[in-house]
Amino acid sequence: MIIMTTKAEAFQQTDQLIRQTFIELGASKPISKITISDITRQLGMNRGTFYLHYIDKAALITAIETDFMTQLTEILDKEIGETMHIENYYAGFPYPMLTEIFELIDQQRALLKLLVGPNGDPYFIIGVRELLLKSLLQQVAHLKGQAGFRGDLPDNYVGEIIVSGILDIVMIWLNEAKPISKAAVIDIMMKTRFLSPYQLLGLPDNKKTSD
Structure with missing residues (x-):
């Protein structure tokens, strides 16, 4: 049985990954030092995808x-x-x-x-x-x-x-x-x-x- 993921569900999953990655990065560096590049690099995601969710950090x-x-x-x-x-x-x-x-x-x-x-x-x-x-x-x-x-x-x-x-x-x-x-x-x-x-x-x- 194939479970199809809707665009809304995929968007939500990506959003949760962005948030979780931000929290994980915070375990090793201050919030002020975490960059969008850090997040996208760790996720293997392009910056454009990040900006679909948030305008900035x-x-x-x-x-x-x-x-x-x-x-x-x-x-x-x-x-x-x-x-x-x-x-x-x-x-x-x-x-x-x-x-x-x-x-x-x-x-x-x-x-x-x-x-x-x-x-x-x-x-x-x-x-x-x-x-x-x-x-x-x-x-x-x-x-x-x-x-x-x-x-x-x-x-x-x-x-x-x-x-x-x-x-x-x-x-x-x-x-x-x-x-x-x-x-x-x-x-x-x-x-x-x-x-x-x-x-x-x-x-x-x-x-x-x-x-």
């Missing part, structure tokens, strides 16, 4: 980043009705949004290591940070009926503390030589959302108990 990078951000946004928007209840933490149930997010990160690990690495795109992580903060405020508004965190602390400080904590864990997981499992990193994320810094230090509880 910047357009390729933008398309790749936009696709990831779209997927992340869909997860965040879909789960907006669910909240991080402390009961789920104590019961050992992972937050559904975290499960989907870490599955996406794991699937796109090579791409993300390239984009957020020292030779990646510094604007990409800024966009992710802004998206997470926006989602966080939406979650709070859903729970409280209004956006905003605590009345005794500035919102920008609280938001930065929460989002930075999330991104720090993601960065550690991305850069581990032998990454722990998705279940393990999700467990860490859940615990660190509910434990105080004092509890994370593992210091003894000095509260006096009555006789």
Whole structure:
């Protein structure tokens, strides 16, 4: 049985090859040093074929980043009705949004290591940070009926503390030589959302108990 490939399918396959080759090249050189010639040479493709897909390298990078951000946004928007209840933490149930997010990160690990690495795109992580903060405020508004965190602390400080904590864990997981499992990193994320810094230090509880 012969399976015919349509022009649209062939175009899509070529597009995926261009993107994958760009990511592979990023493992050995900075994004700024990757050229269209590098991509076409590795694929055995003429430059004209590349230009049928992207007008330049910047357009390729933008398309790749936009696709990831779209997927992340869909997860965040879909789960907006669910909240991080402390009961789920104590019961050992992972937050559904975290499960989907870490599955996406794991699937796109090579791409993300390239984009957020020292030779990646510094604007990409800024966009992710802004998206997470926006989602966080939406979650709070859903729970409280209004956006905003605590009345005794500035919102920008609280938001930065929460989002930075999330991104720090993601960065550690991305850069581990032998990454722990998705279940393990999700467990860490859940615990660190509910434990105080004092509890994370593992210091003894000095509260006096009555006789």
